[in-house]
Amino acid sequence: MKRMNKKTYSKHKLEDNKQIIEQTLRSMAYLPENMLFSDMASTKEGLTLEAVAGKQDEYGKNVITAGSKNTVLHRLLDAVVNPFNVILLIIAVITFFTDVVASSRPDYLTVTIIVTLVLLSSLVAFVQSQRSNAAAEKLSKMISNTAEVLRDGISMEVPMDEIVPGDIIRLSAGDMLPADVRFLTTKDTFVAQAALTGESNPVEKFSALPRKEDCSLTDLQNIGFMGSNIVSGSALAIVLATGNHTYFGSMAKSLTGDKAKTSFERGVDSVSKLLIRMMIIIVPIVFLINGLIKGDWAGALLFSISIAVGLTPEMLPVIMTSTLAKGAVSMSKHKVIVRTLGAIQTFGEMDVLCTDKTGTLTEDKIILEKYMNLHGEDDPRILRHAYLNSHFQTGLKNLIDIAIIDRANENGLEDMIADYRCIDEIPFDFSRRRMSVVLIDKNDKRQLITKGAVEEILDISSHIEINGQVVPIDDKTRRIALATYEAHNKDGLRMIAIAQKNQVPDSGAFSVADEQDMVLIGFIGFLDPPKESAKTAITALREHGVRTVVLTGDSEGVAIKVCGKVGVDNSRVLSGLDIEKMSDSELLKAVATCDLFAKLSPSQKERVVKMFQMAGHTVGYMGDGINDAPPLRQADVGISVDTAVDIAKETADIILLKKDLMVLEEGVIEGRRTFGNIVKYIKMAASGNFGNMISIIAASIFLPFLPMLPVQILTQNLLCDFSQMGIPFDSVDVEYIKKPRNWETKSIKLFMAFLGPVSSVFDILCFAIMWWIIGAKTEALSPLFQCGWFVFGTLSQVIVIHMIRTGKLPFVQSKPSLPLFFSTFIVVIVAFVIGFTDVSIALDMASLPLTFLPWLAAILVGYLLCVQLIKSLYIRKYEEWM
Template sequence: MDWYRLNKEEIFALLETGDGGLSTHDSKAKLVTYGLNELREEKKQTIADLLFSQFKDLMILILLSAAIISGIIGELTDSIVIIVIVLLNAVVGFLQEYRAEKAMQALKQLGVTTARILRDGISTWIPATELVPGDVIILEAGNAVPADVRIIESISLKVDEAALTGESNAVDKVVKTLASDDLPVGDRINMAFKGTFVTYGRGTAIVIATGMRTEIGQIAKLLQEEETSTPLQERMASFGKKLSVLVLLLCVLFFVAGWLRGENLIKMLMTSISLAVAAIPEALPAVITISLALAAKRMIRLNSLIRKLPAVETLGSVTYICTDKTGTLTKNKMHVEELYFQGERYERNGLFSFAQTTAGKLMLQACMSNNDAVRDSMGNFKGDSTEIALFELAIEQKVETADWPRIAEIAFDSERKLMTTFHLHNDQIISFTKGAPDILLQRCVEIDVQSTQEQVNLMAGNGLRVLGFAWKHWDKMPEHPDCEFHETGLQFLGLAGIIDPPRDEVAGAVSQCKIAGIMPVMITGDHPLTAKTIASRIGILAGDQDLVITGQELAAMDIDSFLGQVERIKVYARVSPEQKLNIVKI
């Protein structure tokens, strides 16, 4: 259902709830109907399943058959040796996969949270697993969103959706209904989704989906398919079949040759069986398993957890690497890359002369003072990623706030896209306003709007998120700060270009992959321009022949058209999780 198209009253009616949330009785009834709000595994392996899976390989079955036959014909030593090797192989494989499974379960437990809800009209905390559709929850900065929800109240609410959509910037959430059809997840700005995080503001929302019915639950369901065999497993199965046929033929030939020569039939039968047992390379599975286990151990030291041992070998057969952008290729941390000030553009590492001017200091002070990021006692920054980026820039330039106390503010609003703070400095009242340049420029005086807007477009064309800054002097502190009056007649300060930059090591890794014959491909839910900028910087896009397509363009393609271009497509942007999985499969 397109919940983003419905208003609050329509949702309340559909989910049989209200402003005070569900009653305890109704919530218990719905919990029985919908189940716990958790991601379920379709086929969860028990310890016994994990142990017995070590004996499913064809080579292992051949070895067990050889051990039984050896015991029957009296070769107890050979039988014991083969059984010991098979058990050793099983133990090594079981221990590696069991530890990996336990580590995965421990990681999943980190996601268990509590939620603040309205139950019987009273605010209370409950385990997030007990949420049901119709619950009214309260979201605040720092909260994990515990289910898919429709926002019904937003006080400057921003949500980090990078884990779900690949969007680098926190998304401003609104209450109004959206009229468009088939909106991708990243554009449903009046909803929030399980697994994302509130970075700023607060709000109230109605739970509309829980557990496997959430967007992240749908992704989990897509991934719960039958496992395919790795190249090593396929080769070992093929080798086992060929070896079985060859040994059987040799034994038959040996038996027939002895029979034609008049040898004793019982003697020839026992000799043929002994030959079959001797021809089986009983140490091969153990050698392969131990080698894979050692490789998996090395991977763990590099912070890579191998869940299934054969996957280690699969890495050596890779020809394409399909990678996400945010947090994988990039730092998942916004960074001020350049400033535009008084007609000049300044790179981050060239701000020394800029910071020495009076106007430059005022611009940096605006970055520091018009900010809601904080630094805790451990030195860690907390708040919206964009705010933190500006805060870090100001600290880097040794900007102080002690003599710029904040005395009032007009909070950020997603409708007007501005934030204003008032400060007392040297017995003067100074206000700083920051926000979307297209809106801010219209509120400034004595400025060439057209040329400044061209700079905004140029910076945005390079994949930067652009923020504008302005200031104003006041004779006295306004009694009731109001955006309609106190955010007009501003003096323009400058622009800041912000981006989630590539990791330092990524460009080298991409280059090494290409040299090794491996083609890296970026698949992200972020905007095409941002994706293209990052891909060009790290070398994934190397020329005009390399293509960037969006999820919408991909959906419009038939399979033949896609296959005809797939080797040239290096970046997929604004794609849904389902599309990501389909791309990898193809």
């Protein structure tokens, strides 16, 4: 059998190697353990650090590169090849033939300007894409995904991309498999590998060699695959393959297809298509009108081509990329890391936040407050049993285990550990909601100790220890136990039951079947106090239109107590049992009024999130545990924290570096600010283009010459594009970010219908002034007429940015950012220089007389006042602006 190193692998195409990789993994599944270690050049103590360095040189980083679209070349192609640039390039080719090839006097100016437009927009898009990618990579490094490995016999945490074949790794619930592995030891190890096999249920893995020779690769019970995750149990495994050499790597091209588009992306696509349709309609009409009325078909063709360029919002990709990248960097300053840029808008659109309770609403510093018998009296024996259970379990030690161990150490119980030896355990899982250890003491006495949720422990207990006696559970003793539990639970203590039994088999493996006929001996109670900031954060989110809903696996009593203190409505509570009995239609009605769901399983959390989505909400889900992976996947935007289990971080769209709802609120605001700036550009482009269409058709019908030459239209387009470069850095009105924002194409069409004709009215007014007052009404004076409309058109399109960017009075009630102010100010100066100096001659125009200045000022002021009036009427009618 030949293992593939980096050089061998690179000789083959990825899709051709799937069979080779499968054969390699299959052969390793059947190797005896001693041969396996020999083949992998490893030992049970793991690799030496020297061997790791050599293998990293041989195999490279443990990352999937197959099917990756995030290369420099791909970003360059994305920057150049977009619908708007394609249209411009087609126009450039046509212009080249009409102006250069078929012309007696070749004119390269128009072609040069079009190509310059494409190059500039592509260059800016590429630079912004590079910056965005660099920012994303920098941010991703702030999120740590590590694995526990044995090297030189010492257990250590290393980044997943530094794992190499031959590494020995420890795995427990919540861990992702960082590579293809063979299991060396397993204990109730269940793995979710739906991404690879489509299996909805986790599969159990074993270390024994497979019995069948003809089973499929994914059915091999001693092989685990990169990208799957441990649902419950624990394991020790040896890494067989990393990166592109893995089974997942061989499938990368088929597994990394394009994701479904978000509502924002669909909205941008719809507007892009609308603008392109407008252009496709207007260009032939302008061509026919000018050709028929003026008789110059060649000039009409050039003019219509230039109009197509002018109506193409080629800066849309640039503005989008710049704004999203700026948003991602700004959010990182608030300790919010965006894993995918498209999630920013969804974050701002979110109107329901579903969150777990522990660590989000509470301090995430669980303190063991009580250890009591079934009458509620302090009993050190209960703490001892809980301590033995938590100390000897090898799975994921959660905050409860840590709190038990800390209290036991405070009470001087650590010495008792030497008297016991753990011979087996039954790990925790979310269906049983309990975990057990089997211990043997120095007198060879065996004991099974179990801790878990109160109802689940009662279900497996046949006896109860009360008043120093072990008696069968009956209605009376059950009531005594439940009364103690409920009394402390209502006081806000999280209660865990402790049970044990001594009748344990002398040999053989232990399983869930052994968790029966237990003796319930007492309870331990934990306090996780509410965060002081939680109430403020929930109030702030509510003020921004985000409803906070708690989905917790904790008991109702604790959840009600905590929610009451932090301001979440706890007047109605639904438990997992209640939800199980409800139909989808009943649950759909319930989510309208219920903000607290307790004792939920992972699948029930997922179902509640789905119901909120069916009710028309954009749902965010915040969680950090393995039980949060299903709802994180289901939510419109998954939110986790850097300290979360691997599978939660990999599933989430947004990672918080601080587990605090106040951090989340800052992210929501930045998401809405980002969305608002993109909408500004789109509404400007849509309304401006619609107005230009009307003005061009009117000019084509009534003027004996072209209102502007192609080179003038292109120059004006370039100036207007530059003026909008400051939009990504603009501020957004406080009122705008007060409520969730989603994409509405209807709103954009209404905006076009209101503002488009207004600009046309003042364009025609400008024509009238140039015709009757300035006297530019002949073919010979057309350069003067064209210069007048060039200056007014440029100034009106640039200045109106400040009118459209806010629903308030610009500069007085709402000030633009400095980048936007300077980008527009510079273009205004350039427009005046071109229009009133001999620079205009370079664009085939005649410089304007100073007598035009007061008329220019008058129509500009009139236009701006009219836009402000229309804005007021629009806001009054539709109660929105942007």
